[in-house]
Amino acid sequence: MSQPIQVHVKLFARLREELGTGDLTLALPPGSTAADALDQLAAQGEPWQQLKGDRPVMLAINQAMAKPVNSLQDGDELALFPPVTGG
Numbered sequence: 001m002s003q004p005i006q007v008h009v010k011l012f013a014r015l016r017e018e019l020g021t022g023d024l025t026l027a028l029p030p031g032s033t034a035a036d037a038l039d040q041l042a043a044q045g046e047p048w049q050q051l052k053g054d055r056p057v058m059l060a061i062n063q064a065m066a067k068p069v070n071s072l073q074d075g076d077e078l079a080l081f082p083p084v085t086g087g
Contacts, residue, residue, distance in 0.1 A: 002030045004028055005027070005029070005030055005072060005075075006026070006027060006074055007025070007026045007028055007037055007072050007074075007076050007078050008023070008075075008076070009024050009026055009037065009077075009080065010022060010023055010077060011023070011024075011080050012079065012080065012082070013082050015051075015081070015082050018047050019047060019048060026040060026041070026078075028040065028072065031071065032071070032072050033068060033069055033070060033071055034059050034067070034068045034069070034070050034078060035068035035069065036072075037072060037078055038051050038052055038057070038068065038080075039052065051080065055083040056083065057081060057082060057083060058080070058081040058082075058083065058084065059079070059080060060081070061076055061077070061079075062076055063077070
């Protein structure tokens with residue numbers, strides 16, 4: 001069986017405050033996507049479920065904007081930003 005990949009997750013702004021952490025590491029199966037990482041985080045229950053809510057978070061993989069379908073590799077950094085609201 002393949003070894004899990006390690007993805008470093010960084011949370012910014014309101015997400016950092018509401019989730020009580022700014023930095024964590026996830027172990028995911030090889031071939032996982034950013035959406036898989038969000039699913040794993042949201043499975044922790046409230047308040048983590050907001051990551052899969054009706055206002056999706058913005059994603060960056062290794063400091064480049066990304067979409068949930070983008071693949072993750074071992075050692076990647078996945079940054080999560082709260083949704084941007086107009087004003």
